[in-house]
Each structure stands twice: as C-alpha cells, then as structure tokens.
Amino acid sequence: MFSLLSGLAFLVGSFLFLKLGTFCWERIHLPPGPFPIPLLGNLWQLSFRLHPETLIQLAQTHGNVFTVWVGPTPVVVLNGFQAVKEALISNSEQFSGRPLTPLFQDLFGERGVICSNGHTWRQQRRFCLTTLRGLGLGKPALEAQLQEEAAELAEAFHRESRPFNPQVPIIRSTARVIGALVFGHRFLSEEPIFQELIQAINFGLAFVSTTWRRLYDMFPWALRHLPGPHQEIFRYQEALQGFIRHEIIRYKLRTPEAPKNFISCYLTQITKAMDDPVSTFNEENLIQVVIDLFLGGIDTTATTLHWALIYMVQHRAVQEKVQQELDTVLGTAPVVCYEDRQRLPYTRAVLHEVQRLSSVVAVGAVRQCVTSTRVHGYYISKGTIILPNLASVLYDPEFWETPRQFNPSHFLDKDGNFVVNEAFLPFSAGHRVCPGDQLARMELFLMFATLLRTFRFQLPDGSQGLRLEYIFGGTLQPQPQEICAVPRLSSPSPGPREPV
DSSP states (O other): OHHHHHHHHHHHHHHHHHHHHHHHHHHHTSOOOOOOBTTTBTTTTTTTSOOHHHHHHHHHHHOSEEEEEETTEEEEEEESHHHHIIIIIITTTTTOBOOOOHHHHHHTTTOTTTSOOHHHHHHHHHHHHHHHHHTTTTSHHHHHHHHHHHHHHHHHHHTOOSOBOTHHHHHHHHHHHHHHHHHSSOOOTTOHHHHHHHHHHHHHHHHTTSHHHHHHHHOHHHHTSSOSTHHHHHHHHHHHHHHHHHHHHHHHTSOTTSOOOHHHHHHHHHHHTTTOTTOOOSHHHHHHHHHHHHHHHSHHHHHHHHHHHHHHHHOHHHHHHHHHHHHHHHTTOSSOOGGGGGGOHHHHHHHHHHHHHHOTTTTOOOEEOSSOEEETTEEEOTTOEEEEEHHHHHTOTTTOSSTTSOOGGGGBOTTSOBOOOTTOOTTOOGGGSOTTHHHHHHHHHHHHHHHHHHEEEEOOTTOOOOOOOOEESSSEEOOOOOBEEEEOTTSOOOOOOOOO
C-alpha cells in the first residue's frame, strides 16, 4: 500500500514538474507580464475579467506589450495606439485569426463571420460587405429608412411625458434597423418574438464578461453537464436559431418579385454556389451570419447613442452649441440627411468624442497570430492570442489632449473645422474591422442629430445627479437612470410614418 501511494505521489509530482517546466519555457518566450499562479493564471489578479482599466494599469508596469494568463492560456495584450497600430494595421494579415474558446466553439462553431477563420471567414465576410452595399449601404434608400427610424425614435420620446430611461426605446430602434435589413420587414416593438430577440442578444453580450464564462472556458468538460446561468445562453441560442430557420422557410415560399433582403440574397448565393466544391454557403452559415449581424449591429450602436444623451445632459453648454449649429445650418428642413454632416463640424466632433470617451467595446475582440511575426520588438509566435485594448487607444495621452475628459476639440482644428485623429479606432482596425461600421456611422449621426434637434435633454427636478460609472459587460453600459426629453419649440417635429 505504501509503495502504491509512493508511486502515485511520484507520478503526480512528475506531472506537475513537467507542467511547471513547460509553463516556464512558454513564459520565457512571451512578452513580460504579472506572474501567474497555477491553473488560474492571472485571473485572480484580474478579478476574472479583462477590464480595460486594469490592463492600462498593468501596462504602466510591464510596458505596452505584455502577457496575462487567462487560466492556462497566455494572452498578449496590446496597449496604446502605436502597439495596436503595429499589429492590427501594419501587420493586419498576420493578426487576422480568431481563436475559438470552448464556449464559442460550443455556441457558434467555425461558422459565420465573427468566429470563423480562413476560407470560411474570407468568403462569408466578403459576401456580407458586398450584400450590405447592394442593399443600400451609403445609398438614398437606406438613408430614408434610417431617417424614418430616427423620426420614430423621436416619436417614442415624445410619448414619454415623464422622466424615463432611454435605453429600451433606443435598443428597439437599432434592432429594427438590423431586422429590416436582414428580414426585409420592420418588427413592431410589442411583438413577442422581437422582444425575445432583444433579450437573447442582451443576455449573450452580458454573459461573455462574467466569471461563469471564464469557468466554462477553463472546465468545459464539467460545465457542459452542470446547471447554472451558462446553460441559459444555450437555450437562447437555440431559440434564435429556430426563429431564423422559420424566417428562412418563409422566404423560400415567397415570390421571386418579393423585396430583397439579406436572407433572400444569401439563399440565392447558396443556389449559385451549389456546384462549387469549396463553397461555404449553406443554411448553417446563413443562420450564424444573421446572429453575427444582430450581435454586432444592435448593442454597440444603441449603447453609444445612450451615452451621447448622458453626456449631453452632463455638458449643457455642448448640447446648446450642437443645437445652435443644427438650427443655423438646417433651418426648417424636415429631416436630417447624412450629407449634412459635412456642414455640421461641431455636431460631428461631439458625436466622435462620445464614441471616443465611452469606448463601448472596451478591449475589443481577441485576435490570433496566423504567422509568426514581431510587434514592438517582441517575437509573437504563430497561434498566440492577441488582445488589442481599444480603450487604451482612445485614451492614449500621446494622441488626445485631455484623454479622460469630454472634449469635442479633439476633433476640431483652430478654425472649427472637423479633423480626423488616427487614434480614433472605435470599430477596431485591420482585416477584422467591424463590417457594419458605415451603417453604424450613418445610424448614429442621423439619430443623434434628429434627437438633439427635437429635444433638450436634462435631469428631472430633484435629481441627485448623473451616475457616470459604467456597467462592465459585453459593452460598457451607462447606469440605469432617468432623464427628461423636453421638446424644443424652435425645431420641426418629426411626423408619424407608416410602418415599413
């Protein structure tokens, strides 16, 4: 018995010694970083979250390229504009990979755009970009649709006679935009399936930043079979997939003359590519691409617009200056046009500053090195996971005069003209830049300008003040709080419209 225990102890000790040796060898060949502990890595020091502010603080000690261990997996963090630019822009091809964690593998597989790689990713992404342009991205038809949605959002605000939290109507509005592009029809806010869709997206985005997500990625073999909130995300995933399959069946039964939308275009592409042996166009990829479009196109835009209203309440002088510019330039024009941004430099600068300071996507999505290369003097081997801390770029003191303060002058020259700052990367950069960035820019400008033209935003009487601390989730969300939308008598009121 003693010899058996001794042998077992020897085997365990040998295994641990081998793992320690392997870990030390890996760590030597990675950029420096905080010392990890067995099994957990640096998760304990990171409070089980890759929080942008924590990573910025670590960069002050370890440099702008450093390594943290997420459990047993090393992740190289890029901090500041120069490091991010060198990797994502100068070496865009080398850092175009997307690592698949156990959770994302079980949820998405290697399908769609967000989590795919190689030929699948290139083919699906190219089709998405081409199809979105074909459906009107940057064209008058889509602009008219966005103008109508902005007017409907303003009407929703008009119906709020008392202080209210603007989050819900904003999310519904951005979801309807994506829904109309994908499905070809506009959802009504009270439709149960529409509300379930929004709930599923919100839950999924919030879950990816929780401790449960980290535990799932560390112990997938156990958590796949254990109860907990992680099981809820799979139930939502199944519901989403079932809903999209139902929509696909609907479109297969429609006449060829039916209006085009993303699903109909994709189904046509499946038919065209039937004889292509390397085609990745199939219904499983279609379902995942639609989910990707909703994941990427609802929450980030809605959260940015929500922050814009919060900042306007906080900075009354800025709000008044935006409204003065809108009144002077647009006069009594019935709607705001996207081309108007060229004549509205201050409004445009304010909206860019909202995107910069709110930094809603926080650290950005992880990348993977597909070929070995060097960044900032460090050798990065093939397969290494890279995390670009986008917040550190948007707060980089070398490129922003007052990085932690709301300052529209970051985007204005001395004559008040709008200027571009190269460190403005809210949509990331390189080969994995957000494919819907142009849609988001149009949507944000038209909705923001319409709302500021129509309302004066302020705190309710007796309010204790704004809560500016964000909620850390899939995006950096404002705290739930009520504001007032007071109609401006000098502005044209957006009229009602017929449902699309």
